[in-house]
Amino acid sequence: xxxxxxxxxxxxxxxxxxxxxxxxxxxxxxxxxxxxxxxxxxxxxxxxxxxxxxxxxxxxxxxxxxxxxxxxxxxxxxxxxxxxxxxxxxxxxxxxxxxxxxxxxxx
Amino acid sequence: xxxxxxxxxxxxxxxxxxxxxxxxxxxxxxxxxxxxxxxxxxxxxxxxxxxxxxxxxxxxxxxxxxxxxxxxxxxxxxxxxxxxxxxxxxxxxxxxxxxxxxxxxxxxxxxxxxxxxxxx
Numbered sequence: 161x162x163x164x165x166x167x168x169x170x171x172x173x174x175x176x177x178x179x180x181x182x183x184x185x186x187x188x189x190x191x192x193x194x195x196x197x198x199x200x201x202x203x204x205x206x207x208x209x210x211x212x213x214x215x216x217x218x219x220x221x222x223x224x225x226x227x228x229x230x231x232x233x234x235x236x237x238x239x240x241x242x243x244x245x246x247x248x249x250x251x252x253x254x255x256x257x258x259x260x261x262x263x264x265x266x267x
Numbered sequence: 268x269x270x271x272x273x274x275x276x277x278x279x280x281x282x283x284x285x286x287x288x289x290x291x292x293x294x295x296x297x298x299x300x301x302x303x304x305x306x307x308x309x310x311x312x313x314x315x316x317x318x319x320x321x322x323x324x325x326x327x328x329x330x331x332x333x334x335x336x337x338x339x340x341x342x343x344x345x346x347x348x349x350x351x352x353x354x355x356x357x358x359x360x361x362x363x364x365x366x367x368x369x370x371x372x373x374x375x376x377x378x379x380x381x382x383x384x385x386x387x
Contacts, residue, residue, distance in 0.1 A: 194373035203362060203377035204312070215375060247312060251373050255328040256302070258312040 162186050162250050166259035172267040173238050181262045183231040183248035192252035195224055195233045198245045198261075207246075208233060235264070269293040271301075271363050271378035278384045284351040287381045289363030296344040297321035300366030302374050303337065303348045305359040313359075317366060318346055326370075353385045 163186040173179045183193065191211040196204035206215040208224035211231055221236045235242055243266055248259040274288040289301065303315040316327035318337040325337045336349040346363060361381045364374030 192371050203379055204364075204374075205377075206373055206375045209373040209375075249312070249373065251371050254326060254370075256314040258314070260311045 161255055162189060162253055162257050164248055164250060164257050164259035166246075166248060166262050168262060169260070170263045170265060172265055174267045175238055175240060177238055177267075178234065178236045179238060179242075179264055181233040181235075181246055181264070183226075183233070183259050185229045185231075185250055188228045189250040189252040191227050192250060193224075193226065193231050194249045194251060195222075196247045196249065197242075198247065204247065238264070269365065269376045271365060271376060273361075273363060273378040273381045276382040276384070278386065279353050280387055281354055281385055283353050283385075284349055285353060285383050286347055286349040287361050287363075287383070288345050288347050289378055290343065290345045291320075291365070292344060294365075297341060298368055300368075300370065300372070301337075301339075301346045302364045302366050303335075304362045304364060304374070306362070306380075307356070307359040310359075315348070315361075317370070320344075320346060350383075353383075355385050357383065358385045359383060
């Protein structure tokens with residue numbers, strides 16, 4: 161099973177600033193990497209797939225990068241609605257696995 | 268719009284089974300994989316398996332292989348996930364999510380989740 165790790169566990173950011181979240185896979189997942197956002201009591205929302213493609217309706221301030229084992233999600237000019245949990249997921253090899261998440265909270 | 272509507276919360280005793288439904292609408296049901304993912308309280312996500320509604324084919328994570336069943340009813344565009352021999356650590360929110368037309372695709376639309384509580 162591919163193990164996904166994320167860093168940092170928590171990221172404190174002021175509104176308007178940028179945030180960069182990291183995700184690492186224990187072996188190459190090529191570019192089959194997704195990022196999800198989850199707010200308390202809600203279902204996950206797909207933000208990025210294939211490592212760098214924004215899902216429908218996702219604002220341009222969200223961008224993904226990386227391939228192989230190292231990936232990043234960058235959020236520029238953080239808005240109040242962006243403070244949430246973010247998870248990465250690989251969907252290259254079964255079982256699909258998720259990282260433990262990064263919480264982006266208000267500084 | 269694309270939507271997945273799940274059945275309501277369940278409370279079960281250890282050793283019992285639970286069956287959760289997921290009704291799809293807004294797209295061609297037989298074209299897309301349906302995945303099941305669970306989230307224990309305060310925890311991350313655990314992928315359980317997928318079903319392809321057209322063929323009825325399934326694939327499960329090893330952790331669930333001997334306890335999970337996934338079925339579908341194409342007349343009502345509904346997928347079912349049944350988990351047997353429940354334990355207290357099966358207490359979680361169970362999500363169904365639409366995958367892609369191919370296996371290696373992310374889950375782009377999620378149901379609201381079904382809370383399953385296992386308690387004696």
